[in-house]
Amino acid sequence: MDKSDKYQLVKQDYGSIATWYDKTYDASKEMKRELDDFLSDFKPGQKILDAGCGPGKESIYLSQRCSVTALDLSPEMLAIVKKNDPSIETLLGDINQLKFENQSFDGIWSCRTIIHIPIEDLKHVFSEFHRVLKKNGVFGLISLNTTHGEDHEEQFLPEEDGADPAKKLTYYRNLYSEGFLTKVLEKASFKIIKSIVRSDTDNEPFIYIKAQNIIN
Numbered sequence: 507m508d509k510s511d512k513y514q515l516v517k518q519d520y521g522s523i524a525t526w527y528d529k530t531y532d533a534s535k536e537m538k539r540e541l542d543d544f545l546s547d548f549k550p551g552q553k554i555l556d557a558g559c560g561p562g563k564e565s566i567y568l569s570q571r572c573s574v575t576a577l578d579l580s581p582e583m584l585a586i587v588k589k590n591d592p593s594i595e596t597l598l599g600d601i602n603q604l605k606f607e608n609q610s611f612d613g614i615w616s617c618r619t620i621i622h623i624p625i626e627d628l629k630h631v632f633s634e635f636h637r638v639l640k641k642n643g644v645f646g647l648i649s650l651n652t653t654h655g656e657d658h659e660e661q662f663l664p665e666e667d668g669a670d671p672a673k674k675l676t677y678y679r680n681l682y683s684e685g686f687l688t689k690v691l692e693k694a695s696f697k698i699i700k701s702i703v704r705s706d707t708d709n710e711p712f713i714y715i716k717a718q719n720i721i722n
Contacts, residue, residue: 509624509626509627512622512624512678513579513622515662515676515678516579516622516678517579517580518675519665519675519676519677519678520560520578520579520580520582520583521580521581521582521583522582522669522670522675523665523669523670523675524561524580524582524583524585524586525582525586526668526669527560527561527583527669528561528563528586528590530668530669532563533560533563533564533617533618534563534564534566534567535563536706536707537564537617537648537714538567540646540648540714541564541567541568541615541646543646543700543714543716544613544615544644544646544716545568545571545572547613547644547716548571548572548612548613548644550571550572551572551573552572552573552612552613553572553573553574553575553610553611553612553613554568554572554573554574554575554611554612554613554614554615555574555575555577555606555610555611555613555614555615555638556568556574556575556576556577556615556616557577557601557604557614557615557616557619557635558577558578558579558601558616558617558618558619558620558622559576559577559578559583559584559587559596560578560580560583561583561586561587561590562576562583562584562586562587562590562591562594562596563590564615564617565587565591565594566590566591566594568615569591569593569594572612572613573595574594574595575595575596575597575611576594576595576596576597577596577597577598577599577601577604578596578598578599579598579599579600581598584596584597584598601616601619601623601631601634601635602623602627602630602631602634603634604634604635604637604638606638607638608637608638609638609639609640609641609643610638610640611638611639611640611643612639612640612643612644613639613643613644613645613646614635614638614639614643614644614645614646615646616635616645616646616647616648617646617647617648618648618649618650618712620647620649620680620682621649621650621679621680621681621682622678622679622680623680624660624680625658625660625680625682628682628690629690629693629694632690632691632693632694632696633694635694636694636695636696636719636721639719640719641719641720641721642718642719642720643718643719644699644716644717644718644719645691645696645715645716645717645718645719646714646715646716647687647691647713647714647715647716647717648712648713648714648715649681649682649687649712649713649715650679650681650682650710650711650712650713651681651682651683651684651703651710651711651712651713652681652682652683653681653711655683656683657682657683657685657686658680658681658682658683658686659680659681660679660680661677661678661679661680661681662676662677662678663676663677663678663679664676664677665677682713684701684703684713684715687713687715688701688715691715691717695719695720695721696717696718696719696720697717697718697720698715698716698717699716699717699718700714700715700716701713701714701715701716702714702715
């Protein structure tokens with residue numbers, strides 16, 4: 507499958523399940539430990555990009571301390587962000603081509619967004635994050651971990667029954683190992699501050715990495 511088709515699967519999936527996803531899942535609660543750790547590095551009012559914000563619950567949580575821009579490729583998700591909190595700045599966009607000047611943000615938060623990035627685009631995405639972060643800016647990343655020791659696993663899964671009763675959607679995702687993500691981040695001029703693996707509410711292992719942009 508061409509990678510443009512993979513991105514289209516993601517856009518179609520999230521556009522179709524946006525309302526269901528907003529009602530059934532709250533990442534700001536599940537990832538509160540990681541969000542609080544990430545936020546501990548910022549002063550009030552500093553600028554954070556929520557890259558792949560979904561329905562915006564993490565954006566709203568982050569906005570209690572910082573100035574947040576919520577970015578997503580799904581207009582349906584961004585509409586929910588605005589409905590839930592009209593004060594949040596939203597932007598329709600692609601993390602492969604960020605529409606920001608160099609050094610625009612003090613921090614970037616990205617929760618489970620890169621799981622939808624094919625492996626051949628991962629280095630470029632991290633380079634884009636590096637570009638728009640200020641020197642010494644902080645990147646908080648959450649991704650799903652591989653389960654059998656490999657660096658990468660690409661998956662095409664059926665969407666959950668409650669979200670897709672007609673069974674027409676595909677949940678496209680990539681699992682990356684902690685070691686592999688560390689290597690790609692370091693090549694993109696990030697310094698790893700913290701790296702933790704634990705399980706989510708579905709008992710899937712996920713990785714939390716906090717990294718600092720050391721060169722700009």
